[in-house]
Amino acid sequence: MKYIDQIEMKGKRVFLRVDFNVPMDKEGNVTGDKRVRASIPTINYALEKGAKLIIASHLGRPKGKRVAEMSLKPVVKVLSDLVKKDVLFLDDCVGPAVEQAVAKMKEGDIILLENLRFQPGEDKNDAEFAKQLAALCDVYIDDAFAVSHRAAASNSAITEFVPVCAAGFLLKNEVEYFKKAMVNPAKPLAAMIGGAKVSDKIGLLENLIEKVDKIIIGGGMAFTFLRAAGNETGKSLCEEDMLDTARRIVDKARQKNVRFLLPVDAVIAPAATAEAEAKVCDVKDIPKDMIGLDIGPATISLFSDALKGVKTVIWNGPMGMFELAPFSKGTFQLAQAVADSGALSIIGGGDTDTAIKKAGLSAKMSYISTGGGAFLEWLEGKTLPGIAALEK
Numbered sequence: 001m002k003y004i005d006q007i008e009m010k011g012k013r014v015f016l017r018v019d020f021n022v023p024m025d026k027e028g029n030v031t032g033d034k035r036v037r038a039s040i041p042t043i044n045y046a047l048e049k050g051a052k053l054i055i056a057s058h059l060g061r062p063k064g065k066r067v068a069e070m071s072l073k074p075v076v077k078v079l080s081d082l083v084k085k086d087v088l089f090l091d092d093c094v095g096p097a098v099e100q101a102v103a104k105m106k107e108g109d110i111i112l113l114e115n116l117r118f119q120p121g122e123d124k125n126d127a128e129f130a131k132q133l134a135a136l137c138d139v140y141i142d143d144a145f146a147v148s149h150r151a152a153a154s155n156s157a158i159t160e161f162v163p164v165c166a167a168g169f170l171l172k173n174e175v176e177y178f179k180k181a182m183v184n185p186a187k188p189l190a191a192m193i194g195g196a197k198v199s200d201k202i203g204l205l206e207n208l209i210e211k212v213d214k215i216i217i218g219g220g221m222a223f224t225f226l227r228a229a230g231n232e233t234g235k236s237l238c239e240e241d242m243l244d245t246a247r248r249i250v251d252k253a254r255q256k257n258v259r260f261l262l263p264v265d266a267v268i269a270p271a272a273t274a275e276a277e278a279k280v281c282d283v284k285d286i287p288k289d290m291i292g293l294d295i296g297p298a299t300i301s302l303f304s305d306a307l308k309g310v311k312t313v314i315w316n317g318p319m320g321m322f323e324l325a326p327f328s329k330g331t332f333q334l335a336q337a338v339a340d341s342g343a344l345s346i347i348g349g350g351d352t353d354t355a356i357k358k359a360g361l362s363a364k365m366s367y368i369s370t371g372g373g374a375f376l377e378w379l380e381g382k383t384l385p386g387i388a389a390l391e392k
């Protein structure tokens with residue numbers, strides 16, 4: 001794969017695929033600029049190198065139709081403020097008006113195209129639509145890791161029709177940290193997996209077992225494993241149809257000599273509310289009418305100790321229902337343990353990112369992935385079409 005810093009952009013028309021899928025309020029104001037900020041290093045670099053920069057993104061799921069609330073127009077001001085330059089917005093992403101505007105561009109100009117998903121060809125990875133996009137540019141740069149797990153015209157088919165294709169800095173970081181975590185990690189390598197359901201994470205667990213030295217399981221999904229091992233788990237989240245799968249995963253870990261750590265105690269409450277009276281109990285003694293909503297103090301110590309001496313840690317999924325204060329300690333303290341371990345830490349998944357931010361520890365992590373679904377599919381060992389297209 002080529003990276004943006006290995007190609008010539010001076011005077012070239014550069015098509016940059018980004019993820020500006022920003023949150024907006026009902027009035028159409030952008031309420032968070034994190035995704036725009038994430039591609040600013042790529043944008044500034046391209047401008048410094050004299051590119052004529054054509055930026056394209058999706059926003060929401062308009063399903064091939066124009067949906068006024070999903071226009072990228074409100075992003076113009078955000079982008080313009082961040083790069084301290086005017087940005088020309090075009091109300092389509094292909095067609096004669098777009099071609100004419102691009103033909104007039106000078107070095108250092110920026111155009112933001114309208115939502116790619118207003119065109120039916122985008123989600124279908126349609127070659128004809130991709131050709132129209134490709135006709136706008138000399139160079140293609142992909143910086144939209146968050147959509148790499150879905151083949152779309154703007155991240156897959158387009159690469160067939162543009163002579164020079166490369167990854168921007170955001171995508172470069174994702175690729176390089178992924179390699180450090182999964183391809184040639186410094187060992188010991190630990191994976192800490194939490195969140196709600198086992199069923200969402202089977203593929204990931206199966207793949208990780210092949211690579212890691214330790215697996216630490218917390219969150220709601222831990223209760224399915226605890227039940228599979230014969231514990232009463234009360235009203236805790238438990239997927240009855242996953243019990244055999246859970247046993248199979250534990251067996252596989254044993255065969256591979258992977259240390260598989262489950263909670264030994266839990267914070268329980270009669271209801272999942274911030275006001276509920278929370279207690280700590282051993283996982284063997286969860287009453288029938290109680291819900292396990294966080295890992296307990298003995299588990300925090302067990303898991304924190306397991307992270308000591310680890311050289312690389314991959315973390316996805318909170319250890320408990322961290323959104324509610326009485327059940328947030330496990331996630332926050334484990335975030336601290338990851339930070340204290342000194343290991344290279346690679347974090348992914350929207351909730352984990354939110355939890356780490358709430359704990360005030362984002363800056364202590366080595367890398368927080370920008371892709372939720374894409375990061376998980378990568379950990380599952382799947383090929384990501386957006387990455388594969390650049391590697392071709």
Ligand code: AMP
Nearest residue numbers: 195196197219220292293317320321351
């Ligand atoms: P996921 O998207 O699968 O990573 O799940 C994240 C969600 O799992 C968060 O919203 C947490 O509140 C929730 N969660 C974590 N631990 C538990 C638990 N013990 N019981 C119920 N939900 C949980």
